[in-house]
Each structure stands twice: as structure tokens, then as C-alpha cells.
Amino acid sequence: MKFIVAIIQPYRLDVVREALNELGISGLTVSEVRGYGRQRGHKEVYRGAEYAISYVPKLKLEIAVDDEKSDEVAETILRTARSGKIGDGKIFIFDLQSVARIRTGETGSQAL
Amino acid sequence: MLVSTVLVLFMTLPGLALFYAGLVRAKNVLSVLMHCVAVASLVSVIWYAFAYSLAFTPGTQWLGDLSQLFLLGVDRNAVHPGTTIPDTVYIMYQMTFAIITPGLIIGAYVERIKFGAVLLFSGLWLVVVYVPVAHWVWGGGWLATMGVKDYAGGIVVHTTAGISALVVAMALGKRDGFPHQLHPPHAPWIVAVGAAMLWVGWFGFNAGSALTAGGDAGMAMLVTHMAAAVASLTWMAIEWLRFGKPSLVGTVTGTVAGLATITPACGFVGPLGALVIGVVSAAICYVMVQLVKVRFTVDDSLDVFAVHGVGGMTGTLLTAILMPVALGGVGYGEGVTMGSQFGVQLTGVVAAGAWSAVASYILIKLTQALVGLRVQRDAETQGLDLSSHGEAGYNVAFGGTSQ
Numbered sequence: 001m002k003f004i005v006a007i008i009q010p011y012r013l014d015v016v017r018e019a020l021n022e023l024g025i026s027g028l029t030v031s032e033v034r035g036y037g038r039q040r041g042h043k044e045v046y047r048g049a050e051y052a053i054s055y056v057p058k059l060k061l062e063i064a065v066d067d068e069k070s071d072e073v074a075e076t077i078l079r080t081a082r083s084g085k086i087g088d089g090k091i092f093i094f095d096l097q098s099v100a101r102i103r104t105g106e107t108g109s110q111a112l
Numbered sequence: 113m114l115v116s117t118v119l120v121l122f123m124t125l126p127g128l129a130l131f132y133a134g135l136v137r138a139k140n141v142l143s144v145l146m147h148c149v150a151v152a153s154l155v156s157v158i159w160y161a162f163a164y165s166l167a168f169t170p171g172t173q174w175l176g177d178l179s180q181l182f183l184l185g186v187d188r189n190a191v192h193p194g195t196t197i198p199d200t201v202y203i204m205y206q207m208t209f210a211i212i213t214p215g216l217i218i219g220a221y222v223e224r225i226k227f228g229a230v231l232l233f234s235g236l237w238l239v240v241v242y243v244p245v246a247h248w249v250w251g252g253g254w255l256a257t258m259g260v261k262d263y264a265g266g267i268v269v270h271t272t273a274g275i276s277a278l279v280v281a282m283a284l285g286k287r288d289g290f291p292h293q294l295h296p297p298h299a300p301w302i303v304a305v306g307a308a309m310l311w312v313g314w315f316g317f318n319a320g321s322a323l324t325a326g327g328d329a330g331m332a333m334l335v336t337h338m339a340a341a342v343a344s345l346t347w348m349a350i351e352w353l354r355f356g357k358p359s360l361v362g363t364v365t366g367t368v369a370g371l372a373t374i375t376p377a378c379g380f381v382g383p384l385g386a387l388v389i390g391v392v393s394a395a396i397c398y399v400m401v402q403l404v405k406v407r408f409t410v411d412d413s414l415d416v417f418a419v420h421g422v423g424g425m426t427g428t429l430l431t432a433i434l435m436p437v438a439l440g441g442v443g444y445g446e447g448v449t450m451g452s453q454f455g456v457q458l459t460g461v462v463a464a465g466a467w468s469a470v471a472s473y474i475l476i477k478l479t480q481a482l483v484g485l486r487v488q489r490d491a492e493t494q495g496l497d498l499s500s501h502g503e504a505g506y507n508v509a510f511g512g513t514s515q
Contacts, residue, residue, distance in 0.1 A: 044296050045351070045355050045357075045359060045362075046296050046297055046300075046359065046361045046362070047361060047362055047365050047398075047401050047415060048350075048351060048354070048355075048362060048398055048401055048402055049291070049401065049402065049405050049406065051294060051295070051296040052292055052293065053296070054293075
């Protein structure tokens, strides 16, 4: 199993989620996060004065999938989250050691 | 006048309080609201005790007397001399001006000052700066005798508050991270709500200063509205041209700049004058915000000097130029020319400005010696809401607080 973490532009969420639903993923966790990458934040102007915003708002998606679905999910996020502009985010993929469904105690792929 | 009085109090609570609360960071939102409420209450009590008497009884050219200490001599049915309104309403109306003036200065010291220092300085400032200047201009003092024109407080309110704000900001020092590592306003929409309340309340401030419903009040209301609208559009246009995006915070700052600038002029100029004041006020205040913050690096945090002070002074001087009947104004008094009126206006601004600067410097140093000015650095980082007041502005999940 793989655990996929994707940092995306907040406004791409709906498109990404729809595409992932079509793939039939079984669950998705979304959180609002802030951070920066190579461009180190951005600038906002208030009353004509520039403020450096070091941490830019992003969404973090977390998805656990079977090994064979991993590439497909990553590719779908890559395609749908992309705007082509700076700040589109990153995808991280980890090996997932184990999973348990708390309600039933099932483990492994069945628990996904 | 009852309505005007209510409107001017509404400018401070909640208008100015929200305007300022939206501009600070989320961890300081309550402290700013607290400053506004506490200053309003404190000023009210001092006004009742002796400040009204010192400002508005005849006394001398420099200061009133104590004949109305604790308002004991005020008769229920007394009519205020020279007006048709009860003494009680006049006292209340003037009280709301006395409240908002030290209230404006709050914008200079937010996010780092000790709460005790807010109370001590505001109380002292009301008595030492506001009371004499109000007497000079509105209480029959020497500037009034000279013929200075300040309809609703360009000198008495905005010049005094603006200059004092600059002095206090310099004495207090910069917030940690100023100017480049600061967080932007935490809630621009609250800033806009507060500014909208100020806009509405300002009709009580300016038109109410006619002290009677009639032609003068009507024209004051009209020109006040025009100046606010034109200044909003001007500031918006400047940002649009310079940055490609017109911002809400900027546009409503233009509104307030226009309102502050028309304040001294509103009883003397016509709609054409208001148009000029609208354009000039937004342009000059915009430039001053940049100068104070970027060039002088003074952390007058919410731009009290650049918007209110500069606006009030500009409006006071422009009054002399925009008064002629040919421009829709009321014209000059007998034997008065544009030049001589300008000289009188300049004297008023310089005298009130100089007194505000010197007295504020002494008072802030006195406050520093008695209770200290700044909170500890950790308290500043944590935010004044929790460190000074033990409350959080936004309680989110897990019982934590948002930054």
C-alpha cells in the first residue's frame, strides 16, 4: 500500500476530487495548510505598502491506496492540480506499513 | 442633535473600534476593541468631572474655568448660549468628540502597548492636549478670537490626534518585525464594516456641528458625502494604476482620508470644494502613508498621522482657499482675504500641532516613568489578547487559538 500526500492550490480541489472519485479511491483527507517552496511566499499590498507573506495558503490531501492504484492516483493529481503557474504544489508518496479500520478492527487492504 | 450625538458616539463604538480591529493581527483583535471601550468610558468620566468645564466655560483665552465642576451648575432646562439646544445635549455632543480624539491615537500604539499605559496616557492627554485646544478653537479662546475656521474638528480632533500619534509611535518604538516581516490586516472585511460606520457616523460629526438642523447642516452633509466618495474613488484609482488591483482596505482608507479632510471645511465650502478636497486628500494621504512607513520607518501602526493628521491639517488649510462664494463657499468675513484667512488657519494648525507634539512627548515620557510603555517581547509575540486580557479573539477547535 502507498500513502500519498499532495500539496495543491486550494482552488484546484474540486477538479482534483472529481477526478479521484472517478478513479474510485475509497477516502480522502483534506486540510488547510500554509507553507512555502522555492519562490518563498508572495507579496500582498495593503494601503499601498507591501507585506511579505512567507507562508502561502495551500491544501494538503492525504490518500491511502493499494500499490497498483498508486501511479494512477498520482498521475491524476498531477494532471488535474496543474495550472502551469508557480505554486502548483508537490506530491509525496510513501510506503504504507499498515492500516486498521477502527470500527471493525479489519487491517490491510480491506481496511482502506 | 440627539441623533447627531448618537452618530458621533457610534463612530467610536463600534465604528472606529472595528476599523482598527480588522487592521491588526488576529491575536490582538480584542486588545484594540478593549482600548476603544476603555478610552471611551474613561474620557466620559473625566469629561463629566471637570474636562467639559475647562474646555467650554468662558474662563480665559487659554482655558475655561471650573465653574461647572461635576456639571453641578447645569440646569435641566438650560439652553446652551448661542444655540437652541439644551446644555445637556451640548455637553453630551461635545463629549463624543472628546471620546473619539484619544480613540484615534490608539491606532499608533496597537499590538505592543501596556494596557495601563493606554489608560494613563489617554486620560492625561485629554486634559492636557484636547481640553485646551478645544477651548482655543471652540470655547471662545484665542484662535476663535483670531477667526480660525474649524467647523467640526480638523484642528481640534484630527491635527491633535494625528501629531500626537506620530510622537507616541516614535516614543514607543516599532513592533517586532516592522516594517518587512509584519502580517497583513487579519480581517479586511471588518475594516470595511468599521469604515462604513465611520462614514455614516460622520454626518453627525460634520452636519451636527451646525448645532441646528438647517441650510448649513444640509450643505455640510452634502459636501461631507461628496468628499468621502471622491476620495474613495481616488485612492482606488491610485492602487489600480500602481499595482493592477484596487484593494478594499485601500479604498476605505481613502474614504476616511476624505472624511477627515472635509471635516474642518464642511461648513464653509460648497460641492466643488468638496470635489477638490476629495481628490487632494486621497492623493496626499496615500503619499504620506508610504513616507511615514517606508521612508521614515515610524511604526504609526494604523496610519493615524498619515490619514487623520495629514487629512485634518490639509483640510484646515484648504478651507481658506475653497471658501470664496465663486467656488460655492460661504465667502470671507469683512476685511478678510484668502491670504489672511490662510495665515490664520496656518497659525491654528501650527499652534495646535506644536502643543500636541510637545505635550504628548512629555506625557508619554511621564507614562513611561510611571507604568512603563511596552509589554514584554514574549507577550507581544503571544498577542495582547491573551497576554494582557486573558481572552482569545477566535476560539477554534481543540480549544486552541488562531494566530
